[in-house]
Amino acid sequence: MRGHTAELEFLSPTTLDDALEHFARGAACSKPARAFAGGTDLMVQLGARPVDVSQGPFVNLSCLAELKTIDVREDAVVLGALTTYAQACAHPVVAAEFPALCLAARATGAPAIQNRGTFAGNIANSSPAADSPPVLMALDASYELTSARGRRFVHADAFHLGYKKTELAPDELLTRIFIPRRNSLETEWRMGYRKVGTRRAQAISKVAFAGALRTRGGMIIDVRLCYASIAPVPLRVRAVENFLRGKPTSASGTGATETDAQAAVALLRSLLCPIDDVRSTADYRKEIACRLLADFLLSESEERSPT
């Protein structure tokens, strides 16, 4: 039973202010407008069932030049909401400084999807299986939410509130993504990323992991551990992070000791309760999530490739 998107209202404002006006108006009459970027998620959702024409209009963002830029600042790289996966991967600074983000981008769909799909759309659509949120959370990114009322910033890990529920108010638009650059004091950050999908391309994750670990003077001083597809939201496991912070590093200095890694995994195991669905089983997800953590904590290499 398919949906016919042609029946839906589609507004194409040419300035951000006009777009925000649409969102404000929609929110006011409780028929919220919905943002439309690359369409790679929305068109699939809308095509799966007869469409609901009583809902608010879609606001096409593709004419908003101000959302198409990638700004490299001293302290951060700022991705405009319309940055596609392909554009990010092709950007020399993004590719050099955030290889894990590029791995996640290249693991999303296939080239035609990467040419259209945007990070902002992937985030705002808020699928628990989305590929980019865990990496952005591990990178300590923040999102700029803009409305006619003004703008505010939300940390990536605070954005997802529940299954398909986010911080975005009905009149707000996710306009930019700020990814902090590692400054000279933070060279000890190590990133890891791995997606375990249903196949090597055109895959939705069964479980995906993004980790960031910072060591100094033989001690783990900071760590961020994030997952997709094991909870109703993209998940950051703070309890495990808290356990690891302050622990000594392994002899190689790149990760945790065997004992601490095992304890971290045991803690993670006690926290996770993933589900069975058509893509995988709860048991498998839990086990693999634990193994990906152990692998990351005990790894002596840099970024891991997705498969």
Next chain:
Amino acid sequence: MQVTQKARVAREGTEVGRDATRKEGAAKLRGEARYVDDVRLPNMIFGVTVRSQVPRGRLCGLTFPQDAGIPWEEFVVVTAADIPGRNAVPLLVDDQPFLAFNIVAHREEPLCLLAHANRALLERARDAVIAHIEPLPAVLTLDEALSGNEIISGSNNDLKSILMEKGDVEGAFSKAGSDPSLTLVEGSYETEAQEQLYIETNGMIASADASTGDVTVQGSMQCPYYIHGALMAAFGFQPGAEDSRARVIQCETGGGFGGKEEYPSLLAVHAALLARKAGRPVKMIYDRGEDMAATTKRHPSRTKHRTLVDGDGKLVAMDVEFWLDGGAYATLSAVVLSRGSLHASGPYECPNVRIRSRALATSHPPHGAFRGFGAPQSLFAIERHMDVVAKACALTPQELRQRNVLRRGSTTASGQKIKEDVALDVLMRMAHEDIRFDERAREYAAHNASPAGLRTRKGLGAATFFHGAGFTGSGEKNLASVAAVDIAPCGSLRILVASTEMGQGAHTILAQMAADAADTEVDAAFVATPDTAHVPDSGPTVASRTTMIVGGLVEKAARALRAELDAGGFLSAGTHADADSFRKAALAAAAQRNVAPEALRQECQYVPPSGLIWDDKTYRGDAYPTFAWACYAAAVSVDLLTYEVTVEAFSAVQDIGKVINPLFAAGQVEGGVVQAIGYALSEKVAWKNGVMSNARLTNYIIPTALDVPRISVRFFEHPKGTPEAQTPKGIGELPMDGVAPALAGALEDALGVSFTRIPILPEDIFQALQAKGNTP
């Protein structure tokens, strides 16, 4: 004596054996080939099917609610009451209604049909129809069907049962306890459903003549005359006298794999019912979800083996039970069960064999034809079982097979004496050489023992198998199909058959064969669009019979036509005619006789070869005129962190007799192997309340280009001049058979744990290893 896939075995002046260019290839590459969804008829509207949504029940009525905002008066609505003829799809057993009228037997059962010009509105209307169905208990698994707690077909849920016996199985097993040289090995093996997943979904366009009520259907199909028969039945046309009242035309068909064998009859009748009632052409195209959920899939199966083997590793007795989940209606299950049974003891000789088979009714949408037709299921079981037997006998899998394979003079389980030269041992050697089996085995052993073996484990497996060519038993004899050739207005030899092109290359291959028979160039021969108004019934396009059987008929007819041109002096006998000369000669012959070129027509009907004896009652005799033989070898690597499997290498070596078009033959094998890799490693139909719950390409995982290796394909060539070298045996189904057991064997080799069920997903590997203590 072998050709690699790249080799071109051009024989001077002949078309067969050459990589002739695909006839419709350029049109496909330009996007000009017309598939059914590309056709638009004047005044055409669209049709959809309303389905049951419950797995089993009694249909009490349909409501078209007035408060749903649907302008029902604008819709054409067809229910069972609108069927003028018989409300039953004509097949082996006429048990499946075109539209339900009493019992709803599965979740996707068609209840009524709607047509409207506005497709968006049509979807909303389909959603709004309320079906009043009193639920009845459903039978949702093979075990539930076997239990007989709920009887939904016959007296014991059997749609069909078969007993095959050779020698004295009971007698042989009674010695098992007393004779210490005998080893008893038991095993149980399962296969899941598989979706054909042709990339073009099912679709039909029907139109009806307002004054006569005659119907014409065009669409995506394998078997135009099956559909013709279905239309005749549904509209109550008199067979023979009124054959022309139903006309079926094949559009370019975007893949079939069996999925467009019997199913399209239902859809074609649906479209025709709507078109006749609407008085306008109606197009029905299934969307992907509907196609996956509602149409036929490969039968799930379970096979139990009990095998007695002696101290020399020779098979003494085989007792096999083979069960298929047939789904809610009989469709082709009886024939699928038949082929599965006839392959259940594998390409091995054993003096005492018993095969007891049942196809059981369940509340699943009916399962049906799919490339291999029962053989992939039973061959998975026997090939996995042979690996188990080998272990029990302390033989390598290869040694056990070498000792038992069928050879010339052997008799099969049905008592068929093998009269052809069988080179299975050579095929096994070729496959092993091709994949560098021994070398890899050493590499892999070293790898698995090294620190790298803590991250990935590697293994090798192989399967030896056969596939009966063409129809089983008396199928061809009963069909008595006809092929014809005539001359087209341009002078070319026109081949008139109902055999369809669906990607396998049939229309190019038939032209190659006809060209050789008429001693001309392939450019001077082509296959006419299959249209029941113009082509004879050459039978269904299935079972690899197009090249084998229909090709032979076309050759004979073309030879006769050429002889006529020679006799008239338009060409000289024994002289190769280039395409231009052939066309000129053919047109001159027509002109001289003062007839239209198409009057130069030659027909040929199938005559069964002498010496083939088959008894359908006892399942004894010559089950197939000949067999294709093969050995496939696989190399895999398993990521021990995630249990993701990489197929590192795959070699497919086969004896398919005469290779008509080496490029196409290799393409068939490569495609079949990849489809079977999906069957083995990723394609899982997730059943939920009687229906496929993952009916989307996102969640039903077929391989992408990144998921499979380059498949290595080699064909064995018999010595020139031997009968084996001159007989084509069919290639389409074979590659589906041996892939899953080879991969399962390779996984066992890598991980040290046995896999008896496909698909084998990373989750299954995890579970199997966990059960064993989590270490490979």
Next chain:
Amino acid sequence: MNNTLKFRVNGDDVEVAVPPMARLLDVLRETLGLTGTKEGCGEGECGACSVLVDGVLVNSCLVPVAQVQGGEVLTIEGVALHGAGAGAGAAATPPALHPIQSAFLQCGGAQCGICTPGMVMATVAFLQDSQKGTVTEESIREALSGNLCRCTGYVKIVDAVLAASQGAKP
């Protein structure tokens, strides 16, 4: 609810009055009669509907037509026109196959043909962005990973793309 939209398709200016959220796929096939672009799944998985928009490969089933306003669309029907030997202008004979199409024909890269237009478009996109001599089997498989084929097992498609990559750059 129709909008008037202008864009270019295969080098020609077109103007259509269609709902802005109609799928580009439907506008190509139904409004413009360009049925070479196929639908296999309607959810961006199979790639049968692949076309190029402003030189970039997209799934036309996921693109609302309003998003190509002012843009340039290349479909399978326009590929031969842009190939070697094109431009003769003889309306009676179709333009010669593009080298990529010829390679598919010679190598056996098309079987049932329903994925073929999408495969060719993905190949056009891949080879236009590839340096000659850098194309490998692995890079081809990655470039075509969004285009499902159920007939060929991909071997002959990969062969065709390799062959095309070694020929004259279009």
